[in-house]
Every structure is written in structure tokens, then in C-alpha cells.
Amino acid sequence: MSRELTGFYRSLAEDTDPRGLAAPDLVRRYADRRARTRAALGVLTAAALVGGTAVGAQFVLAAGPDTQIGPPADTPAPPSPVPSETPTPSAISPGPSGSASRQPPSTSPTRVGVPPPVRTPTSIPDSAFFALAAANDTGAGSRFGEGQVLPALCGAKPGASGTVRQRVRTVPFKLAGTPEGNIPDGLYRHSITIYRDGRAAAALDELRDAVRDCPEQPVGNVTSRQKLLPSSGYGDESVLFEMRSPSVDLNGDPAGEGGEDVRLIRAIRVGTVVTVLWEQGWEGGSSPKPQVDADSRRAVLAIRNWLG
Structure with missing residues (x-):
């Protein structure tokens, strides 16, 4: 103090x-x-x-869910999670236990533009042969029989092996403008042949080779010249060729007028079946190609309807 x-x-x-x-x-x-x-x-x-x-x-840190506490200003926020890829419904199907399982993609090939296989028949009914259009029908009908299905080609016999069944008919026809009562304008030798599997295509290959290998040959009193012609759009494949020779009189001798007769022959393959339209003419004259083309399409349609 x-x-x-x-x-x-x-x-x-x-x-x-x-x-x-x-x-x-x-x-x-x-x-x-x-x-x-x-x-x-x-x-x-x-x-x-x-x-x-x-x-x-x-107390503040223990606040309820409505209260959110952000990180300090100098602390970086955690990165947001990357969303996982959700499989599409087409790739997931429920498994036996109810869980989703990924199904592998389909690997079955898709056949585009490939026609279904054609069955091989064992008999040939009359319905397999085409019917002439009403304007071309002479009223004489057709006649079934035996005989050649192709003209001679320097001794070759294309398509002779591997056959299962064969039928041949002849049927006359007239052109649409021919008056009633006139003679026919032509005659078909029409055949249908069933081949063993693989032999039908080989038969057409043999026919092509036979025509190429026989450019000329004697037929009666004249010389016939053979040539392949373009042919597409008939069946699975087709072969068209001509036989050209000088015109002849009723005795088979050259007419001497410088004219020519042309015969047309078309072979068409549909699966294991081959049909041939060999136009032989009627008292001379040449094969009318538009008529042969039209009847070739009718022949293909009849065979497809038969084979189903």
C-alpha cells in the first residue's frame, strides 16, 4: 500500500x-x-x-437432411460419379433366377436374293406343259409321244445322261393375225426332262459346247449353220441357238430363190428340270422369235406352278 x-x-x-x-x-x-x-x-x-x-x-453438424453443409472454400468438391451405361432392353433378358443376363447377338446368316431350293419330282403330269394363248391355239391340241428332244448336232448327245423322267409332245400354233381355217404357222416339239441333282445344269453346259463345236453340218440336201444367241430371263438359266439353212421345196431340195429358213431352239432349266422348245416350222418359213419368246415364258410359268 x-x-x-x-x-x-x-x-x-x-x-x-x-x-x-x-x-x-x-x-x-x-x-x-x-x-x-x-x-x-x-x-x-x-x-x-x-x-x-x-x-x-x-449441433450444426448433426443437423437433419434438410441442412447441407458445403466443403470449405479452399477444398475442391469431389468429382460427380460417371453414370453407368444402361443396357438396352434388347440385350437383356431375365435369367432363371430373375436376374438380368446379357444375350449374345444373333449370328444366323440372312440369305438375301437366294431362291428357295426346288424339289426334285419323280413324275411329269400334263399340267406341267404350258397351254397356248387363245389367239395362238389352232384347236388341234397336242400329241404326246416318243422321239428326240433336240436336233442333231454333229453326233453329240448333250443332256442324255442323268435323266430321271422325260415326256415329249408336239403342238401346232398359229400367229395372232392368222385367219381361222388357215394352216398352222409353226410346230413345237416340246419336252420336259427331270434330271438327277446337279445334272440339269451340266446338260445345258453340254448343249452350249455341242453348238459351239458344230458350226456347220449337213441336213438333208442342204448345209445347216448353228450359232448360239443371247438368252436371259428364262428360268434359272437358258440356252438359245439357231439353225440356219437355205429354203427348200416340198421335195427337200434347195428352192433356188436365195431364201433361208431359221429354226429356233431354246432349252430352259428350272431347278432339276429342263424344258426344250424346238420350233420345227410348218411347210417352210422361219421361226417367229416373238412367239417363241412368249411361249418360253409360258413354259417357265407352267413348270414353276407344277413344282410349287
Whole structure:
């Protein structure tokens, strides 16, 4: 305690009852105790404030789902997850246990533009032969019999092997503009032959070779010249050739007028079946190609309907 304060304290003691005043040292100890008490209370108050702050922070961190706490400003946000690829419905099918299982893609080949296989018949009905158009029908009908299906070609016999069944007919025809009662304009020797598997195509190959190998040959009293002609769009494949020779009279001798007769022969393959239209003419004249082409299409249609 300072000297001035001690002097003041003594003056106060002289004016009052000295027993009612505590000694200066005792007063100093009391003052020091109160100071320590205030300091302790300040520390406790600060500790209480710190504890309350911590509890408040824990309460905030434990907030419900409606409260979202973002990361600190200097902390990078975690990357968003990459969405997984969802299989398409066509690639997933439920397995035996109910779980989805991936099915492998179909590997079955697709046959585009390939015709279905043609069955091999064992008999040839009359319905397999085409019917003439009404304008070309002479009314004489057709006659079935035996005989050659192709003209002679220098001794070759194309398509003679591998046959299963064969039928031949002759049918006269007239052109659309021919008056009723006139003689026919031509005569077909029309045949249908069933071959063993693979032999029908070989028969047409043999026919092509036979025509190429026989450019000329004697026929009766004249010379016949053979030549392959273009032919497409009939059946699976076809062969068309001509036989050209000088015109002859009724006795078979050259007419001497410089004219020529042309015979047309077309062989058509449909699967294992080969049909031949050999136009032989009627009392001379040449084969009318438009008529032969039209009747070739009729022949193919009749065979396809027969084979189904």
C-alpha cells in the first residue's frame, strides 16, 4: 500500500473506532483474494463460452437432411460419379433366377436374293406343259409321244445322261393375225426332262459346247449353220441357238430363190428340270422369235406352278 494511502487510512482510524477497521495488511490480503477470485471467474466464463461454441458447432453438424453443409472454400468438391451405361432392353433378358443376363447377338446368316431350293419330282403330269394363248391355239391340241428332244448336232448327245423322267409332245400354233381355217404357222416339239441333282445344269453346259463345236453340218440336201444367241430371263438359266439353212421345196431340195429358213431352239432349266422348245416350222418359213419368246415364258410359268 502506498504511503499516501497509509496516511489516509490512519487519519480515518483516528476519526473512527480503530477496532472497527481492519489492519492495512489484512485489507491488502482481502483485496488480493478478491482479485484472484475475479480472475478465476473470468477464466471459468471464458471456458463456458468455448464449451458453448463447441456444442453449437456439433449441433450444426448433426443437423437433419434438410441442412447441407458445403466443403470449405479452399477444398475442391469431389468429382460427380460417371453414370453407368444402361443396357438396352434388347440385350437383356431375365435369367432363371430373375436376374438380368446379357444375350449374345444373333449370328444366323440372312440369305438375301437366294431362291428357295426346288424339289426334285419323280413324275411329269400334263399340267406341267404350258397351254397356248387363245389367239395362238389352232384347236388341234397336242400329241404326246416318243422321239428326240433336240436336233442333231454333229453326233453329240448333250443332256442324255442323268435323266430321271422325260415326256415329249408336239403342238401346232398359229400367229395372232392368222385367219381361222388357215394352216398352222409353226410346230413345237416340246419336252420336259427331270434330271438327277446337279445334272440339269451340266446338260445345258453340254448343249452350249455341242453348238459351239458344230458350226456347220449337213441336213438333208442342204448345209445347216448353228450359232448360239443371247438368252436371259428364262428360268434359272437358258440356252438359245439357231439353225440356219437355205429354203427348200416340198421335195427337200434347195428352192433356188436365195431364201433361208431359221429354226429356233431354246432349252430352259428350272431347278432339276429342263424344258426344250424346238420350233420345227410348218411347210417352210422361219421361226417367229416373238412367239417363241412368249411361249418360253409360258413354259417357265407352267413348270414353276407344277413344282410349287
